[in-house]
Amino acid sequence: MEDPSGVLTEEEEWWLSDRERGETAPALIARFRCEKLKFKLYASEGNHSIIFYGSTDMKNWTDIMGKILSFAVEGEDYAEVDFKGYAFIRIVLRDDPRPNRFLRLSK
Numbered sequence: 001m002e003d004p005s006g007v008l009t010e011e012e013e014w015w016l017s018d019r020e021r022g023e024t025a026p027a028l029i030a031r032f033r034c035e036k037l038k039f040k041l042y043a044s045e046g047n048h049s050i051i052f053y054g055s056t057d058m059k060n061w062t063d064i065m066g067k068i069l070s071f072a073v074e075g076e077d078y079a080e081v082d083f084k085g086y087a088f089i090r091i092v093l094r095d096d097p098r099p100n101r102f103l104r105l106s107k
Contacts, residue, residue, distance in 0.1 A: 002027040008093070014042070014104040017093040025094045028105070029058070035084040039091075040106035045074045046096030048103045052079075054086030061090055 001008065005023035009016040017026050041050065053061040064083055083089050095103035 002029065002090075011104075014106055015093070016102055016104050017095045018102040019095055019097050020099065021097040023097065025092050027090050027092045029088060029090050031088050032083070036080065036082045038078055038080045040076065040078055042076045042104040043074065043095070044100065044102050046098060046101035048096055048101070049094045050079060050103070050105070051092040051094065052081050052083070053090040053092070054083045055088045055090065056086060058088050062086070064089075 003024075003026040005019060005026070007017055007019040007023050008026035008028075009018065015028060019025065052064045054064045055061045064086070065081060081089070091105065093103050093105060095101055
């Protein structure tokens, strides 16, 4: 986990990002033993995005899909990610930095 601003919270089923203006977006780094995963996301109303990066060595990161998932209204969505050829995945949660805005990613 990369969370220099301390905005990422671990809940029972979710990772919750609730940052404010000026705080750094948190990132989760994981190693998966499969090539494709489907993530469940839930966000408040606002301008949110999630970015997936892949790496073979945890030093050089490649943007896998570009910026995906933008929420204009509160709701739930899914992101399916194919990370074939990468040993590690870095997931950056860019929630809207205005007050009372959040982004959740299922574990």
